[in-house]
Amino acid sequence: MAILETRALTKIFPKAEVGAVAGVDLATREGEFLVLLGPSGSGKTTLLRMIAGLEEPTSGEIRIGGVIVNDRTPRERGIAMVFQSYALYPHLTVFGNIVFPLKARGVPKAQRRGKAEWAAGLLGIGHLLARKPRELSGGERQRVALARAIVREPSLFLLDEPLSNLDAKLRASAREELEQFQRRIGTTTVYVTHDQVEAMAMGDRIVVMNQGRVRQIGTPAEVYDDPADTFVATFLGSPPMNLIETPEGILGFRPEHLAPPGTLAREEPAQTLRFRIGHEEYLGAERILYGALDGDPFAGQKAVARMSSTHAARFAPDTVHEFAVATRNARLFDRKTGLRTGPAVRP
Amino acid sequence: MLLPAILYVTALVGAPLTLAVLYSVGDVRVGSRGYHFVGLANFFSVLGSPAFRRALANSFLFTISSQALVLVGSTLLALTLKDAFRGRRLLRFVILLPWVAPVSLGAIGWKWILDSIYSVVSWMLVHLHLVKPFEAPMWLGQPRLAMLSVILVHTWHMLPFATVIILAGWTAIPKDIPEAAAVDGAGFFRRLFQIEIPMMLPIINVALLFGVIFTFTDMTVIYILTRGGPYDSTQVLPSLAFFTGILGGDLAAGAAISIFLVPLLVAVAWTMLRSAHRAETV
Numbered sequence A: 001m002a003i004l005e006t007r008a009l010t011k012i013f014p015k016a017e018v019g020a021v022a023g024v025d026l027a028t029r030e031g032e033f034l035v036l037l038g039p040s041g042s043g044k045t046t047l048l049r050m051i052a053g054l055e056e057p058t059s060g061e062i063r064i065g066g067v068i069v070n071d072r073t074p075r076e077r078g079i080a081m082v083f084q085s086y087a088l089y090p091h092l093t094v095f096g097n098i099v100f101p102l103k104a105r106g107v108p109k110a111q112r113r114g115k116a117e118w119a120a121g122l123l124g125i126g127h128l129l130a131r132k133p134r135e136l137s138g139g140e141r142q143r144v145a146l147a148r149a150i151v152r153e154p155s156l157f158l159l160d161e162p163l164s165n166l167d168a169k170l171r172a173s174a175r176e177e178l179e180q181f182q183r184r185i186g187t188t189t190v191y192v193t194h195d196q197v198e199a200m201a202m203g204d205r206i207v208v209m210n211q212g213r214v215r216q217i218g219t220p221a222e223v224y225d226d227p228a229d230t231f232v233a234t235f236l237g238s239p240p241m242n243l244i245e246t247p248e249g250i251l252g253f254r255p256e257h258l259a260p261p262g263t264l265a266r267e268e269p270a271q272t273l274r275f276r277i278g279h280e281e282y283l284g285a286e287r288i289l290y291g292a293l294d295g296d297p298f299a300g301q302k303a304v305a306r307m308s309s310t311h312a313a314r315f316a317p318d319t320v321h322e323f324a325v326a327t328r329n330a331r332l333f334d335r336k337t338g339l340r341t342g343p344a345v346r347p
Numbered sequence B: 001m002l003l004p005a006i007l008y009v010t011a012l013v014g015a016p017l018t019l020a021v022l023y024s025v026g027d028v029r030v031g032s033r034g035y036h037f038v039g040l041a042n043f044f045s046v047l048g049s050p051a052f053r054r055a056l057a058n059s060f061l062f063t064i065s066s067q068a069l070v071l072v073g074s075t076l077l078a079l080t081l082k083d084a085f086r087g088r089r090l091l092r093f094v095i096l097l098p099w100v101a102p103v104s105l106g107a108i109g110w111k112w113i114l115d116s117i118y119s120v121v122s123w124m125l126v127h128l129h130l131v132k133p134f135e136a137p138m139w140l141g142q143p144r145l146a147m148l149s150v151i152l153v154h155t156w157h158m159l160p161f162a163t164v165i166i167l168a169g170w171t172a173i174p175k176d177i178p179e180a181a182a183v184d185g186a187g188f189f190r191r192l193f194q195i196e197i198p199m200m201l202p203i204i205n206v207a208l209l210f211g212v213i214f215t216f217t218d219m220t221v222i223y224i225l226t227r228g229g230p231y232d233s234t235q236v237l238p239s240l241a242f243f244t245g246i247l248g249g250d251l252a253a254g255a256a257i258s259i260f261l262v263p264l265l266v267a268v269a270w271t272m273l274r275s276a277h278r279a280e281t282v
Helices: A044-052 A094-104 A109-122 A138-150 A168-185 A196-202 A220-225 A230-235 B003-024 B041-048 B050-081 B088-100 B103-113 B120-127 B143-171 B176-183 B188-217 B220-225 B237-247 B251-281
Strands: A004-011 A021-027 A033-037 A059-064 A079-082 A156-160 A188-193 A205-210 A213-218 A242-246 A249-253 A270-282 A286-294 A302-308 A320-326 A331-333 A340-342
Touching: A004 A044, A021 A044, A021 A213, A033 A044, A033 A196, A044 A059, A044 A079, A044 A156, A044 A188, A079 A138, A079 B176, A094 A109, A094 A138, A094 B188, A109 A138, A109 A168, A138 A168, A168 A196, A188 A196, A196 A220, A205 A220, A205 A230, A213 A220, A213 A230, A230 A242, A230 A249, A230 A331, A242 A302, A270 A302, B003 B251, B041 B050, B041 B251, B050 B088, B050 B143, B050 B188, B050 B237, B088 B143, B103 B120, B103 B143, B103 B220, B143 B188, B143 B220, B176 B188, B188 B237, B188 B251, B220 B237, B237 B251
Parallel strands: A033 A188, A033 A205, A079 A156, A156 A188
Antiparallel strands: A004 A021, A004 A059, A205 A213, A242 A249, A249 A331, A270 A286, A270 A320, A286 A302, A331 A340
């Protein structure tokens, strides 16, 4: 039985005609880290808020632990949530913040301190218990918010972009810590982000959303290697997947798969393309070549190639070179719907 | 650059205050010419008078009860007005009216409402058969009822101001925080008393500070409704100072009564500002 399941979950805000969330079907697996990924306005936060009980669905079902919870208050759902702003109670100490959910749920006073200290210890903030949130750094606040969320050992953990308020350097280490932490406590987690690096790095599975709809659900490798449509193909990956109009449909391939033919194995079936170099970006570990395809039938269509900086070949601007894409790395999308038509790597 | 401000403060605050202090330690009366320094004699004589002690007690009763009512009432009002609903703007406007309208106008309206002969309240009570005709309470004519009436009318007048301040405080709370409390399992009352009201405490303090000072120094409602009567039962310090000093002609005694308020109000203001500051920084 899934901890969390949504069926045809829809939210339409009164003033908007289209649904902020339109018919979302999801089911989590025990203990997994499920990432909701999408651009802003894709409905991922609204979806999370409906799961938490902060937003009322227009239609559809939410089940937690197999029970329909549509009509239950957030309190009755037994979940924990970390907000983007952390939403710490500014007038309470760190200890007061962590112990609040226990008080609210009537945990006997004798047990509260022990539990709060356990949660604080788990996050390494035991020495901050007497401080007020104002006196903490961004990273410390985030830990307090996490400690407050886990202290009552919820069955489901909701996280709304908890890393977006941290500076870039801290974010990378916080990401890793958060991931380790989730593995250790093993609580099923739904994590909202618009950052594909976070999604790829942390997620057991990624739910890619756009305009209120789920475009694809899969492991990071699945959504990256086998995108279900052109939206997923271009939203994930930086630079995004190349999309080339061909008579059979839209041909898609990742920049790292567009390479000089010599880099492919000899008997590898491949499609050769003539690539006119525009300019090159040197990024230290890798080089990115921006340019356009040359010669019929794709003449003039933009393409990007990415290769390791260790690759010796030099490419002068405005020269044409022969590049190739291995057939197994090429994807085909329908020109009208943008959906995948073939071929897939895995059967 | 500071000069205009200094001139203003000197002319509008400094001069009257100095004059009042001088009067309170002299023997000035309306019509008298000389000025003799009498030290604290005026204060001792005022303190010795039963009318003063009564007015002092009334001032506290009037201020504390009306502000308690205002605090509870404005919090309840702000609670209903903070969330969006149809007609909220209209309702907010209507609730602000008692503050916007001149207090004397409102008080005159209340004087009719509470009039011993024409009172609509009594009329309603009679027609609901709750009291017999000619036995209706004299709202402004019986000491306890008169005090209750002036307190209620003053509360009516002060309510909108406090509501607006508290409403502003409430809307300043980020939406996330009560939501986080709801997810943490807090019900309505726990959210209200353990999260929202404590977060608004500095602002509630400001509303209370203003309310206390306005009430302690104001006599409009009392002057219009009861003139301190019956038998001084609604006399407060500002009205007593006015009756003694201006109408009674004993400027020195009137000044002494007024000056008596100053340290008290300074103490009130200081305590409340301090606690507001503490709530902000701790």
